[in-house]
Amino acid sequence: MSTPAGNAVVVPDGPLPLLPPALWESREVQDAVAAESPGAVVAVARKAHGLRQDELGTLAGFSQSAISRLEAGSNIAYDMRVLRTLQRLLGIPAHLLGLVDRTVPIRSGEARRLAGGVPEFAGLEGVAKDLVVGIEGKALMALCVSAVFGAGHGGNDGVLAKDAVSQLLVLRRIINDAHNWRGTGALMPAVRSMYDFIDALRRNARGDVRRRLLGTGAMYAEFYGWLYEEIGDLRNAAAWTSRALEQGQAADDRDVVAYCYVRMSQLAEVDGDDDRVIGLARAAQRETGCSHVVRAMALRQEARGLARAGLESSMPRFDLARALVQSAERRESDEYSIGYCFTEQHVQLQRASSLIDLADHKQAIDTYAEIMPRWGGVCQWEQGVHTARLAYAHASSGDVDQAVQLGFVALDLARSTGSQLIVTELEKLGPWHEAPAIAELTAEVTQLR
Template structure:
C-alpha cells in the first residue's frame, strides 16, 4: 500500500497497517461484536459507489453497496453484523437488499440512516431534528363536540393477516380445480404484497404477517413447481423457509422443508430428496402425525428414485401408520395426508421402482373414491395409472386412461401430469406397442403445446 493510498480504521481513525485488508485496526478488530456501526469518513460517503446508491433512493441498494464498499477490505461486511447494527434479523436484511422488501416507511428509513450514520444532507428524505415534538396520539380520538372514535393509528395487521389467509384458501381451491397458470401472476403479486407489509409492521401485528408471508411464498413455490419451473419454485420455497424460521413456527418450517424435498424429487435428485425429507423430520416428537406422514412419504420417494425397494417400503409403512392415527384437525397444514393419499403415493413409488403391477390395484381403488374438488390431481393420478398399464403390457388400457388424463391436463396445464403422460408413451414403446405410443405422442404434441 503506497503512502498516498493509506487507509484508516473505520472505528478509531488510526492508520491501518499495510497488510490489513479489513476496515478496522487490530485493536478494534478484537473488541468483540459491536452493536454500533462505525462512523465512516466523508470520503467514504462521497465515493462514486455511495453517491450512486443514495441517488437510487432505495435503502436496500444503499445498504448492499455500504456492505460491499472496498473501504471495508477485500470481503464485504457480513450481513449478520449490519443486521445487528440496524436491529433487524439477517433474513430481513437479505430481503431488503434483494429488493423483495422495499423500505418505504419514513420511520424505518430514518432509523436505518441514523444507525449507519449516513450524512443527512445526502439523504433523499428529511430525518427531522427540528426540535419540535408533536402531541402523541391517544388510543381514541375525541372529536370536538362529537363522539369518541377509535384512533386512526390503530393497527390492522391481525385483521389483514386473517383476510389474506382466507384469500389464500380460495387460491388453493382454484389451483386444485384449474391448475397453476391462472394463479401465478396474482399469487406472486400477493406474496410480494405480504412481504411488503412486513416492512411496515411492528409490535404484535408482525408475527401473524410473518406467518401469512411464509404461507404465500410456499404456495407460490408450489405453483411454479406444478408449472415446471423448478428453479423458481425452490427460490420461493427458500424465502418461505426464511420467513417461517423468523416467525419461529417449527411446524411450518418442517412442512416447507418437505416441500423442498418434493421439488427435489421432481428434479429426480434422490440424495437431495432424502436430505430435505430428513430435515423436515427433525424433532419428530413435536410434529403432528400427518406432517410426519407427508415427510416420510417424501423420504420414500427419494429411496424409490435411488432404486432402494426395502427402505422405500419401510418409509411408506411408517407414513401409513402416522396418517392412520392422525386426528381430524382442520388446522393441520398437512391434513390432506390421509391413508388413501399415502396409498396413492406408494403406487407412484412402485411404478418408479419398476413394479407397475403392484401399483395398478391401489391406483384403481383410489380413483374410484376420488373427490371431484381435486381435479388437477385426478389428471395426475390418471396419468400414473396410464404409466402402470403401459408398464404391465396393457397398451389399450394405457391409451384409454391417458386420453382421460389428457383432457384434464389440457385445462390445468400441470407439468407433472404432462411428464407422466410422456413416461407412458415411452413405456408403450418399450413394450412394443409402437402404434399406441406414436398416437399418444401425437396427441400430446397437439394438445399440450
C-alpha cells in the first residue's frame, strides 16, 4: 500500500483482504439489511477495510461524492451495476446487497386476489395486503396461468376462465405499476414470458376471445418494445412496436393502433427525425374511435415534433391536449387501459421540455418549478428525464451550480432505473464540461453507457 501524505488518497497495491465472516452477522449489518439499506452495508465494509470514501471511490472508479450519496441512501444505492462493483471489491456477500433479487414487485393483496388457491402464493395469506413483495418469474407465470384458467386448476383442462382476458389486463396493469418501483432488467423476462403465453393462447382461440387476446397481446408487445427503448436498443424497440401495431390492427383496437403510432413517433424523436415525429403523431390522430386520453397523447407528441422543428405553433397543441385530458371520463377498473395513468402533468412536462427546444429557458424553468412539487404520480424514469432537461435549462441560463445539483439527482435516477433515456439527456450538459463539477458529472454519466 502506498504511503499516505496528509489526506492524500491511499490506493492498495493488490486485492483487499477478506473480512471476517462474523462482520456479516453483526447487529449493524443485520439492521442495515432489514432496513433494505445497501448503502449502509457498503459503509460498514468500507470502514472495516480502513478506507475513506474518496479512497473507495478511486478503487471502484467513482467519485467521493458518489460514494457519499450511496452510503446516505440516495437512488445510486439501488443501482445494481454500482453495487456489483462494490460487492466484488469489498468482498460483501451478494445477498446482503439484494443482488440476487430478480423479482417483479407486486402488492400482496393483488396476488392473493388473482391467485386464490395457488400453492405458490400460500405464504402471502398472513401478509398485509398493501405490502409490496417480489414475485420471481416462475411464480409470476403460475399467477398468470391461474388467472387465465381459474385459480387452483393449473390449466390442466385447457378451458379458459370467463374473465381470462380481464385478468390478463389486470396483470398488465400490475406490471406497468411495477415499472415505477423496479428497473427494466427485472421486468423484461417477465413481460416476454407473458407475451409468449398470451400469443400461444391467441393462436388456439376462436372468435371474439381470439380478437381480445390479440389486442391484449399487442399491449404486452408495445410495453416490451418500450423496455427495449429504455435500455437503448432502438432496433428491437421498433420491431416490437411494429408487432404491436400489426396485432392492434388485426384486433381492430383503435386505441392500441393510435398509441402504437404515438410510440413510433417517439422513436423517431430519439432518431432525430422531426418530420416523422409530426407525421406519425398526426397518423395517430386520424384513427377514429380513440379515447380522449389517447388523442391527447397524440396531440402532445405532435406538439413535441413542432417544437423540435422550431415552430411556436406547438403551444396551442399542448393546450388542446391538456383540455382533452381534463375532459376525459375515466372508469374505475383494475384492468390496464392505454393512458390510464396519463394526466395533465404529463402534458405540462412536455410543454416545459418543448420550451427548451424553443430556447425559452426561463419559461421552461418556471413551468418545471410549477409541476415538480406535485409530480408524485410521474414514474421515476420520467422524473429523471425531466430533471436532466431542467438541469440543461439552468446551464443554458448561466446557472451552472443549479445545473450540477439537478444533474446529480438525475444521475441517481438513471442508476436506479437503468434508463438510457436519462443518460442521453445528461450527455447534453457536455458543452459546460470546463466547469469542474460538470466534468465530474459527465465522467460518471459516461460510465452508464
